[in-house]
Amino acid sequence: MSISRRNFLKGAAGSGVLLATGAPAAQARMSKELPPEAVGLLYDATLCIGCKSCVVNCKRANSVPGGALYKEGLVPAVADSFLCTKSEKNAPMTPPYETSGLKGNEGVWDAAQDLTGNTLSVIKVYKNGTGLQKDAAVNGHAFFKQQCLHCITPACVSVCPAGAFRKDPHDGTVYYEAYRCIGCRYCQIGCPFNVPRYEWGAVWPEVRKCQLCRHRYQEGKYAACAESCPTGATIFGKVRDLREEAKRRFAMKAGTMYEYPIQTLGSTFTNLRPSAAYADRVYGLTEAGGTQNLMLSGISFDLLGFNKDIPSSALPDLTWAYIAKIPWVFLGVFLGGTALHQITSRMNHSDKEGRHD
Amino acid sequence: MIDFTRYAGARVGGTINRLLDDSHSRHLGIKLDTPFTRLLVALIVVAFAVAVYRIAFGLGASTNMTDYWPWGLWISFDVLGGVAMAAGGFIIAAMVYILNMKKYKCIARAAILNAFFGYLLAAMSICLDIGRSFVIWHPLVMWQVNSIMFIVAIHVVLYTTTLGTESSPMVFEKLGWSRAMGRVNRCMVGIALFGVLLSLLHQSSLGAVYLIAPSKLSPLWYGHYIPYMFLVSAIMMGLAMVCFETILTGKVFNHNPPRDVLEGLARGVVMMGSLYLVMKLIHLFTGPGVGYLLSSGLLGVLYLLEVVVGVAIPVVLLVRKESRKNLDTIFVASILVVLGVLLNRLNVGVFGMSSYANRMGADYFPSAMELLLTMGMIAFAILGFKLCAKYLNLFPETHH
Numbered sequence: 001m002s003i004s005r006r007n008f009l010k011g012a013a014g015s016g017v018l019l020a021t022g023a024p025a026a027q028a029r030m031s032k033e034l035p036p037e038a039v040g041l042l043y044d045a046t047l048c049i050g051c052k053s054c055v056v057n058c059k060r061a062n063s064v065p066g067g068a069l070y071k072e073g074l075v076p077a078v079a080d081s082f083l084c085t086k087s088e089k090n091a092p093m094t095p096p097y098e099t100s101g102l103k104g105n106e107g108v109w110d111a112a113q114d115l116t117g118n119t120l121s122v123i124k125v126y127k128n129g130t131g132l133q134k135d136a137a138v139n140g141h142a143f144f145k146q147q148c149l150h151c152i153t154p155a156c157v158s159v160c161p162a163g164a165f166r167k168d169p170h171d172g173t174v175y176y177e178a179y180r181c182i183g184c185r186y187c188q189i190g191c192p193f194n195v196p197r198y199e200w201g202a203v204w205p206e207v208r209k210c211q212l213c214r215h216r217y218q219e220g221k222y223a224a225c226a227e228s229c230p231t232g233a234t235i236f237g238k239v240r241d242l243r244e245e246a247k248r249r250f251a252m253k254a255g256t257m258y259e260y261p262i263q264t265l266g267s268t269f270t271n272l273r274p275s276a277a278y279a280d281r282v283y284g285l286t287e288a289g290g291t292q293n294l295m296l297s298g299i300s301f302d303l304l305g306f307n308k309d310i311p312s313s314a315l316p317d318l319t320w321a322y323i324a325k326i327p328w329v330f331l332g333v334f335l336g337g338t339a340l341h342q343i344t345s346r347m348n349h350s351d352k353e354g355r356h357d
Numbered sequence: 358m359i360d361f362t363r364y365a366g367a368r369v370g371g372t373i374n375r376l377l378d379d380s381h382s383r384h385l386g387i388k389l390d391t392p393f394t395r396l397l398v399a400l401i402v403v404a405f406a407v408a409v410y411r412i413a414f415g416l417g418a419s420t421n422m423t424d425y426w427p428w429g430l431w432i433s434f435d436v437l438g439g440v441a442m443a444a445g446g447f448i449i450a451a452m453v454y455i456l457n458m459k460k461y462k463c464i465a466r467a468a469i470l471n472a473f474f475g476y477l478l479a480a481m482s483i484c485l486d487i488g489r490s491f492v493i494w495h496p497l498v499m500w501q502v503n504s505i506m507f508i509v510a511i512h513v514v515l516y517t518t519t520l521g522t523e524s525s526p527m528v529f530e531k532l533g534w535s536r537a538m539g540r541v542n543r544c545m546v547g548i549a550l551f552g553v554l555l556s557l558l559h560q561s562s563l564g565a566v567y568l569i570a571p572s573k574l575s576p577l578w579y580g581h582y583i584p585y586m587f588l589v590s591a592i593m594m595g596l597a598m599v600c601f602e603t604i605l606t607g608k609v610f611n612h613n614p615p616r617d618v619l620e621g622l623a624r625g626v627v628m629m630g631s632l633y634l635v636m637k638l639i640h641l642f643t644g645p646g647v648g649y650l651l652s653s654g655l656l657g658v659l660y661l662l663e664v665v666v667g668v669a670i671p672v673v674l675l676v677r678k679e680s681r682k683n684l685d686t687i688f689v690a691s692i693l694v695v696l697g698v699l700l701n702r703l704n705v706g707v708f709g710m711s712s713y714a715n716r717m718g719a720d721y722f723p724s725a726m727e728l729l730l731t732m733g734m735i736a737f738a739i740l741g742f743k744l745c746a747k748y749l750n751l752f753p754e755t756h757h
């Protein structure tokens with residue numbers, strides 16, 4: 001595998017040092033640069049066979065200590081929030097399955113229909129007419145994946161009033177510190193891709209979203225969905241390399257024989273097959289200022305139900321334009337207000353004197 | 358009247374006696390035990406039960422909000438609407454204490470108290486709306502300056518305190534604590550200035566909350582200057598609200614509303630209303646355009662309702678000087694303005710944010726508990742105001 005463990009370890013150690021020295025609680029303005037060691041996923045819908053192996057393994061891999069679905073219980077969670085700390089937790093837990101009301105298998109039947117507070121990634125299906133032809137918009141079908149795209153300048157990080165959402169300055173993963181969260185759900189409003197989900201049923205709820213399996217990097221592992229994908233539809237790698245790979249595939253003539261790597265970019269396991277016709281664009285190069293996860297599809301993303309109004313610039317800039325004016329308002333109101341008060345007081349005085357005369 | 362010195366000792370009892378003394382407001386004829394008051398109390402009790410249920414069983418059990426509708430009635434109506442309704446407080450405070458427009462002094466206490474209740478309502482609602490109510494103080498210790506929500510949180514805390522301070526002389530006066538009263542009164546210009554600053558920022562911040570959502574909020578409402586639209590509409594509504602409540606309290610508490618004050622306020626409504634209308638039109642023509650408006654179905658209707666009924670008609674009603682002499686005209690126009698701005702906040706907070714939910718086929722209508730809690734909050738504000746009118750010297754001018 002070309003993604004070396006050493007790099008992962010280095011990355012993890014680097015972020016560890018940063019955390020230890022106290023990552024600044026409030027970086028004044030958010031970076032728009034891709035972090036140096038940014039990692040991400042490339043999801044190629046034309047390779048996806050809809051087996052949902054990624055969905056199942058995502059849930060399993062994230063239900064261990066450190067994972068995005070992991071929760072030890074109400075009391076430790078509430079205590080952490082009150083004390084503003086993150087305590088060590090390691091009690092085992094069963095993955096939070098979606099039962100969707102289906103009977104069988106003792107009530108456990110993971111039938112995730114959409115992202116929820118219990119589901120971080122989901123495979124959905126597009127179907128039109130007879131649905132016979134794979135990756136055809138008319139009379140065809142296609143699979144597509146939804147999860148956090150790990151924005152380069154994430155709106156969720158910028159809107160959180162308690163700094164519960166953060167972006168790792170080294171590998172760029174966007175993660176969540178549950179103990180900070182107050183549950184305002186502004187992150188749900190802010191994310192242009194409608195990714196963060198809330199545990200509506202819980203008494204001390206968390207926001208849930210994919211954190212790119214960052215808890216596995218230390219053991220030299222990577223995203224569970226990529227690891228478990230049998231066809232190479234989801235692969236893990238450095239964002240810079242993934243971008244090249246995605247553009248190369250997109251530029252290819254349909255039907256060209258291509259060795260699609262499996263699990264990670266540069267893997268020695270490959271899937272040799274003719275390439276499909278790619279539609280639209282490489283999703284994630286420009287959306288909301290660019291994302292670390294990229295997607296390719298045989299059917300245009302509008303048809304798959306993706307929001308077509310997402311701007312191609314970083315969203316936090318829109319807010320920053322307003323925030324940057326606040327100090328001037330302070331100054332203006334104090335100076336202007338004091339001046340007006342003086343003037344009107346004097347006018348009132350001369351008024352009264354005038355009347356007295 | 359019960360003499361509390363008998364039960365609570367001379368010192369405490371005397372204080373309670375003084376607080377409960379309503380001789381100065383007897384001429385207002387405020388009766389406490391009326392069917393209306395009982396209804397208010399009942400609503401508050403129900404809302405309290407709902408709040409307990411909400412804390413004990415979570416948001417999913419008590420509201421209809423979902424991942425497709427992360428914010429519902431509580432945010433759009435109680436918080437966005439309640440705060441806009443409270444804008445009267447800072448405008449009147451600015452006019453009286455900073456600009457020395459002495460003629461408005463007689464309504465200052467009522468307007469500021471009203472604003473105080475508006476903010477309390479918003480603060481309590483947001484506290485129940487967030488999933489982890491007990492750590493609502495986190496933003497204050499975990500600063501995150503990129504977040505409008507952080508800025509809003511800081512402002513709610515500071516401004517509610519400011520309003521409390523601005524209202525405190527009434528209580529000190531009642532208790533006969535003249536030293537404390539003098540001290541607050543001496544700083545009043547500074548306090549009012551601080552209040553104005555916080556309000557300008559706060560009212561506009563609530564609009565700025567939506568700056569981050571260009572792909573979600575309908576273009577009928579989204580724009581880079583949505584913070585300024587929120588600010589101007591809040592000022593317009595604040596003035597209208599003061600008109601409304603001055604005329605209303607005049608009607609129910611039988612005292613004569615000061616006419617020249619109302620005329621001045623109505624002129625303010627016309628000025629701010631015209632400015633707001635111009636902003637709305639510029640936004641429409643440079644942004645979505647008339648074609649988009651006409652082709653956007655329900656949203657278009659809501660937009661027109663808000664702009665025509667809530668802004669244009671009241672401005673036309675009040676634009677002539679003679680019509681501003683008629684209290685009934687002012688009353689009707691104020692109600693229209695208040696309803697119009699409330700609709701605007703609902704449009705921004707609920708209807709205009711529906712694109713994702715529509716794509717996913719998800720609906721939202723507030724649950725019974727959401728509605729009951731909101732009604733209880735309003736009842737709380739009305740009852741609180743009524744009690745203050747009875748026990749505090751809220752309308753100083755009618756006193757002598």
Ligand code: SF4
Nearest residue numbers: 148149151154156191
């Ligand atoms: S996709 Fe949404 S949740 Fe993920 S980083 Fe971007 S803004 Fe945050």
Ligand code: SF4
Nearest residue numbers: 160181182184185187
């Ligand atoms: S709900 Fe989202 S925005 Fe609000 S505090 Fe929690 S993580 Fe931050």
